Amino acid sequence: MSKRTLVSIGLATxxxxxxxxxxxxxxxxxxxxxxxxxxxxxxxxxxxxGSVVAAQMAIDDCLAAECKGMKIELVQADHxxxxxxxxxxARQWLDQDHVDxxxxxxxxxxxxxxxxxxxxxxxxxxxxxxxxxxxxxxDCASNGFHWMFDTYSQAAVGAAALTKLGFKNWYFxxxxxxxxxxxxKDASEQVIANGGTVLGSVRHPLNNSxxxxxxxxxxxxxxxxxxxxxxxxxxxxxxxxxKEFGVGGKDQKLAALLVFLSxxxxxxxxTAQGLSYADGFYWDxxxxxxxxxxxxxxxxxxxxxxxxxxxxxxxTLHYLRSAAAAGTDDWQKVSATMRQLPIKDPVMKNASIRPxxxxxxxxxxxxxxSPAESKYSWDYLKKVGTVPAAEAFQxxxxxxxxxxxx
Numbered sequence: 285m286s287k288r289t290l291v292s293i294g295l296a297t298x299x300x301x302x303x304x305x306x307x308x309x310x311x312x313x314x315x316x317x318x319x320x321x322x323x324x325x326x327x328x329x330x331x332x333x334g335s336v337v338a339a340q341m342a343i344d345d346c347l348a349a350e351c352k353g354m355k356i357e358l359v360q361a362d363h364x365x366x367x368x369x370x371x372x373x374a375r376q377w378l379d380q381d382h383v384d385x386x387x388x389x390x391x392x393x394x395x396x397x398x399x400x401x402x403x404x405x406x407x408x409x410x411x412x413x414x415x416x417x418x419x420x421x422x423d424c425a426s427n428g429f430h431w432m433f434d435t436y437s438q439a440a441v442g443a444a445a446l447t448k449l450g451f452k453n454w455y456f457x458x459x460x461x462x463x464x465x466x467x468x469k470d471a472s473e474q475v476i477a478n479g480g481t482v483l484g485s486v487r488h489p490l491n492n493s494x495x496x497x498x499x500x501x502x503x504x505x506x507x508x509x510x511x512x513x514x515x516x517x518x519x520x521x522x523x524x525x526x527k528e529f530g531v532g533g534k535d536q537k538l539a540a541l542l543v544f545l546s547x548x549x550x551x552x553x554x555t556a557q558g559l560s561y562a563d564g565f566y567w568d569x570x571x572x573x574x575x576x577x578x579x580x581x582x583x584x585x586x587x588x589x590x591x592x593x594x595x596x597x598x599x600t601l602h603y604l605r606s607a608a609a610a611g612t613d614d615w616q617k618v619s620a621t622m623r624q625l626p627i628k629d630p631v632m633k634n635a636s637i638r639p640x641x642x643x644x645x646x647x648x649x650x651x652x653x654s655p656a657e658s659k660y661s662w663d664y665l666k667k668v669g670t671v672p673a674a675e676a677f678q679x680x681x682x683x684x685x686x687x688x689x690x
Contacts (some may be wrong), residue, residue, distance in 0.1 A: 309612035311382055314355025317343070317600060318377050320370060320398070321388040321413065323362035326491045326517035329546035330590040331390040331413045336360045337583045338593040339387055341576075342600035350608040359383065363394045365490060370394035371401055378405045384613045385410065385603050387596050392416035392463035399428050406615045408622075410603060412595025415515070415542060416466040417678060420642040424685035427619045431643045432564050432595030435463070436678040438541050439470035441562035441649055441671050446509060447478040451537055455507035456485035457498045457522065459514035467513040467541055483507045488518070495522045499531045508537060515542040520550045527555055544590040548652055548664050556664075557654040562647050562676075565594040565631050566665055569648075572630035588662045598631040599643075634673045640685035647676035 319339050321331040336358070343356050359381070363370035370391070377383035378401070389395045390413025402409050403425045411419055412432040419430045443454075454475050458464040464487065472482045483505050486498050499522065502510035510532060512522050519540050525531075532538030540547075543561040567577035567588040576597070580589045589597070606621040607613055627635040627643070635645035649669035658664065680688060 309614060310354070311384075311613055314357060315385075315604070315607055315613050316357045316359065316381070316383045317603070318374075318381075318383040318386045319358065319360040319388050319596070320363050320373060320377075320386050320394070321360070322365055322390050323360075325365050327365070327390045327413065327515065329550065330516060330544040330592045331388050331596075334580070334584050334587065334589060334593040335388040335390075335413070335596045337580060338589060338597040339600045341579060341583075342597045342604065346601055346604040346608070350605050354604075354608065356604065363389075363391060365391045365394065367391075367393040367397040371397040374398045374401050374409075375405075378402075378407050384408065384607075384615070384618075385600075387600050387603075388413045388592065390414060390592060392418075392466065393461050395419060396423055396462060399423050399425055402427050408603065408615050408619060410599035412599055413592045415463050417470065418462070418466065420638075420640040420678075421684040422686075424640050424683075424687055426641070426687060427615050429599065429622065429637060429641050429643055431599045432591050433542075433562070433647070434642075434677065435467040435470040435542075437564075437647055437671075437676045438467065438562050439474045440676060441647055442539060442541050442560070443471040443511065444474040444478055445560075445649065446537070446539055447475050447480040451508045451539075452480040453483055453507045454480060454509045454511050455483050455502045455505040456511045456513050457495070457502055458485055458487045459490055459492075459518055460487035461490060463515065464513050468511075471511055471513060471541055485513075488514070490518065492518055493521060495525045496529065498522075499526050499529055503529075503531045503536065506536075508535075509539050510536060512538070512540045513542075516544070516547070517550075519543060520547050523551055523559075524555060544592065545588060545662075545664065546590050549662070553653060553655045553658055553664065556652045559652040560668070561650060562671070563591050563650050563665075564645065564647055565589070565591040566648065566650060566667070567662065568665070569667070576630040594631045598627070598629050601629055602627050636673070638680055640680065640683045640688050642677055642680075642683075644673040644677045646673050647671045 385408040392414040395414035458468045610621040633646040650665040
């Protein structure tokens, strides 16, 4: 054997040995991601099976690029909008199934239970579905990332804008759990900060079917605005029934603080036309969004992605890129890398991760088109404004996250 051959073998062996530790740091030889979502309840249209598809799309894209050659597995579970069910599933994933990261986590109560768990056990959670700001305030975690929107972003864009336009008196119809309480609180603060008054509120159970009494109470308050501090099917039901009862007419405005594209689709343009709301992603915003959404629709027939599902794609892709760059699935190292790498994908614009785990990015104000304005399938929205990333979310200086204060 020639001297040159021996040198070549030696160099090749050295290269393999140098790469070996990075490969060995992936537990079980790869990475496992879990989609924990509402698969069949009131939030299933905005997350649910579509979130599973979005996560798989992100895996496919990373395997074609930075993650080439890696073993990546996807699992899914339905938390049924119950904090105990969600926490039990997450605990099993972390303790027994070796799940490295969890995504979606729609439902604020479930997300807070999971956040508590990952602070104890490790792992990474990326929340694109829940809205409570507690995730980046008192309950923040170094390994928890709030990805898409929260109650502050919805209130800062929606409630503040309407109050500034002269709609000063508000009455809230609020879903009775962590998400609704947080949304009402943040919206009320925006109303008051802009010279308005909150006349009262009423709370309803999650997945409610009859809003007649709540709407009539709002109508009887004589408030200029009845604010819906709920989401998903509850928002759809409330808007439909408000139209039936004539609530929110000439002298009183109905304002939905959290609306998704799936809600507009369920309502139909005849009912939803003129509705304004804040969103972090719209499928028809630009060429990149259209291309991603076309791929999604091919897998989920006749459906465009919501901002929750788009957030699942974005968070999953960023996590995988970070794990590939770190050469490990060690949650502490991957969490640190996630903060260092820029977020670049078809979903997020001007995005970055703050010390409190809040992912800030541009938010947009959309208005639902009339049937006459819509020219093609899913042509539902027109953009009426952009709220820059630094203004769309709670200022870091006001965060009560111990990671910030420390």
